[in-house]
Amino acid sequence: MPLDVYDKIMMLAKRRGFIYPSFEIYGGSAGFYDYGPLGSRLKQNIENLWRNYYLLQDNCVEINTPTITLYEVLKASGHVDEFTDITVDCKKCKQSYKVEEIIEKNISIEDAFNNDKVKCPTCSKNLKDPYPVNLMFSTKIGIEQSRDAFLRPETAQGIFTNFHLLYRYGREKLPFGVIQVGKGYRNEVSPRQGIIRLREFSMAEAEIFFDPKDKTHPNFEIVKDEKLYLFDNEKEMKISLEKSVKTGEINNQALAYYMYLTQKFLMSAGVDPKKFRFRKHASDELAHYAQECWDAELYSERFGWIECVGIADRSAYDLSSHINSSKTDMYAMRKYDKPKIMKVKKIVPKMGVLGPLFKDKAGKIQTILENMKVNDIKKIYVKINDETLEIPKDCYNVVEFEEKQIGEKFIPHVIEPSYGIDRILYCILEHNYDEIKKKGEEYRILKLNAHISPIKVGVLPLVSDSRLIKIAREIDKNLRDAGIATYYDEGGTIGRRYARMDEIGTPFCITIDHDSIENNSVTIRDRDTTKQERKKIENIIKFIRDKISK
RNA sequence: GCGGAUAUGAUCUAGGGGUUAUGAUAGUGGCUUCCCAAGCCACUUGCUCGGGUUCAAAUCCCGGUAUCCGCACCA
Numbered sequence: 144m145p146l147d148v149y150d151k152i153m154m155l156a157k158r159r160g161f162i163y164p165s166f167e168i169y170g171g172s173a174g175f176y177d178y179g180p181l182g183s184r185l186k187q188n189i190e191n192l193w194r195n196y197y198l199l200q201d202n203c204v205e206i207n208t209p210t211i212t213l214y215e216v217l218k219a220s221g222h223v224d225e226f227t228d229i230t231v232d233c234k235k236c237k238q239s240y241k242v243e244e245i246i247e248k249n250i251s252i253e254d255a256f257n258n259d260k261v262k263c264p265t266c267s268k269n270l271k272d273p274y275p276v277n278l279m280f281s282t283k284i285g286i287e288q289s290r291d292a293f294l295r296p297e298t299a300q301g302i303f304t305n306f307h308l309l310y311r312y313g314r315e316k317l318p319f320g321v322i323q324v325g326k327g328y329r330n331e332v333s334p335r336q337g338i339i340r341l342r343e344f345s346m347a348e349a350e351i352f353f354d355p356k357d358k359t360h361p362n363f364e365i366v367k368d369e370k371l372y373l374f375d376n377e378k379e380m381k382i383s384l385e386k387s388v389k390t391g392e393i394n395n396q397a398l399a400y401y402m403y404l405t406q407k408f409l410m411s412a413g414v415d416p417k418k419f420r421f422r423k424h425a426s427d428e429l430a431h432y433a434q435e436c437w438d439a440e441l442y443s444e445r446f447g448w449i450e451c452v453g454i455a456d457r458s459a460y461d462l463s464s465h466i467n468s469s470k471t472d473m474y475a476m477r478k479y480d481k482p483k484i485m486k487v488k489k490i491v492p493k494m495g496v497l498g499p500l501f502k503d504k505a506g507k508i509q510t511i512l513e514n515m516k517v518n519d520i521k522k523i524y525v526k527i528n529d530e531t532l533e534i535p536k537d538c539y540n541v542v543e544f545e546e547k548q549i550g551e552k553f554i555p556h557v558i559e560p561s562y563g564i565d566r567i568l569y570c571i572l573e574h575n576y577d578e579i580k581k582k583g584e585e586y587r588i589l590k591l592n593a594h595i596s597p598i599k600v601g602v603l604p605l606v607s608d609s610r611l612i613k614i615a616r617e618i619d620k621n622l623r624d625a626g627i628a629t630y631y632d633e634g635g636t637i638g639r640r641y642a643r644m645d646e647i648g649t650p651f652c653i654t655i656d657h658d659s660i661e662n663n664s665v666t667i668r669d670r671d672t673t674k675q676e677r678k679k680i681e682n683i684i685k686f687i688r689d690k691i692s693k
Numbered sequence: 694g695c696g697g698a699u700a701u702g703a704u705c706u707a708g709g710g711g712u713u714a715u716g717a718u719a720g721u722g723g724c725u726u727c728c729c730a731a732g733c734c735a736c737u738u739g740c741u742c743g744g745g746u747u748c749a750a751a752u753c754c755c756g757g758u759a760u761c762c763g764c765a766c767c768a
Binding site for chain 1: 694695703704705718719720721725726727728729730731732741742757758759760761762765766767768
């Protein structure tokens with residue numbers, strides 16, 4: 144079988160220090176890859192470009208939270224339950240099934256399997272021995288009295304669990320966004336496809352909190368005429384943000400805006416526009432927390448369309464779960480223009496009567512009564528420890544108070560753009576990989592965008608003449624002092640050195656030749672055109688800076 | 694997790710029960726002083742791991758691991 148792009152990229156990636164299989168000397172482990180020297184830089188550049196969009200353009204704030212996450216957090220978020228599938232294998236035809244999909248409803252799993260009520264949908268053999276599959280890595284915190292924990296399957300929960308503090312930090316204004324860039328972990332059943340499906344992966348997530356009554360975005364006006372590449376599972380279309388929201392294709396402005404931001408980021412990172420689209424999730428593929436979700440998909444010649452970004456409307460799901468589980472006040476306040484004076488009826492218990500009547504339960508009854516919402520009261524029942532008690536009328540007064548309300552409390556909704564950095568990185572490599580023939584030989588060029596590429600400038604003395612080397616070394620140092628990543632190379636022939644730089648995606652090569660000694664000038668070679676321009680040495684830094692800025 | 698295929702220097706690959714394992718690429722040092730992988734010399738790096746069969750295993754057999762393909766999984 145001839146090598147396809149994937150093979151070629153993985154070969155190049157290993158040879159040139161982008162990506163290595165992890166623990167290879169001990170046989171390796173599926174789903175884990177290391178980033179080598181160039182890969183690490185490339186990844187950092189992609190992450191920092193991403194930060195640019197969210198921290199600067201969208202004015203989000205960044206936080207960092209632990210990758211080890213307490214059981215309670217993921218229980219509340221639904222991951223403990225939703226992330227576990229009860230699975231069963233057929234010993235005859237070797238198929239695996241999710242139990243909930245093949246057993247009759249209203250039957251418990253124990254009953255079904257103990258009484259041979261489950262048959263294999265393929266070969267009708269009785270199925271046995273269901274087992275739970277949880278896709279989170281579990282661990283324990285502490286030695287003796289340990290607490291259960293998991294490696295986080297997403298970075299988002301770290302943001303939700305800090306919502307009340309971050310809301311205050313943002314001076315209680317909505318919308319506001321929080322981002323986190325870091326590792327996530329999923330114990331995949333059978334990871335494959337290189338860095339497309341990892342067990343430990345890098346993600347960049349943003350949680351932008353909105354008033355559910357107002358999912359407009361302040362920047363929407365500016366970009367509303369820009370076009371999005373949408374795919375509705377049938378046909379692809381190019382449609383403006385404004386129109387897509389108007390027709391209901393996209394549920395709200397905020398969602399559309401972050402889709403646009405995503406599209407812009409990916410293009411800037413070097414994604415081929417022809418290999419990009421947004422695909423809407425069908426209702427049966429939505430995650431347990433999502434109301435509407437659009438995936439940014441990138442096309443790979445090997446794998447087809449790959450989900451690289453998910454932009455979900457998670458509504459109030461997470462915050463309300465954490466409010467319920469932790470009893471923390473994570474509400475936001477929608478302020479009225481003028482404070483409202485509300486007439487509120489409240490129950491004022493008469494403890495003098497209640498006390499003797501209910502004795503030790505009186506205290507609890509008091510709290511319940513005081514917090515009760517009051518409309519028209521006829522009889523009041525209170526439930527304490529499964530016992531329902533009727534509270535006689537002479538135990539309380541209903542009093543009307545005037546209450547000043549400055550606004551109403553609500554749970555913010557959240558729009559979540561979530562990016563798989565490793566997948567994006569792979570697709571960028573694939574989309575920018577180019578191969579030409581030079582003198583009958585394969586010649587590889589990685590046409591990475593200048594602001595993404597790990598090395599910006601190759602510094603090459605044409606020949607190893609000590610005068611040229613001296614100038615070259617000085618230029619190299621000055622560039623690095625100016626914060627520009629360089630690669631100094633005086634070995635081998637000049638053509639070979641250009642080839643090396645082309646293969647790792649270095650956009651520019653500065654060559655110091657004999658004229659450099661005479662007139663303080665060098666040539667700057669452009670990777671994609673191979674054209675050379677002669678520049679004064681003192682102008683190099685500015686020239687390169689202009690070229691590599693976004 | 695199931696089934697199939699594969700596994701030889703950093704990369705690609707030839708071969709194969711018996712002395713020192715083939716070639717190329719890459720890399721290093723030197724010569725060349727050279728603008729797109731030029732040439733010459735020298736050098737560096739290897740049979741996936743464990744067990745078995747055998748006088749002898751990189752080669753045959755079994756198992757593990759990894760990779761690829763198909764099925765299932767991918768909130």
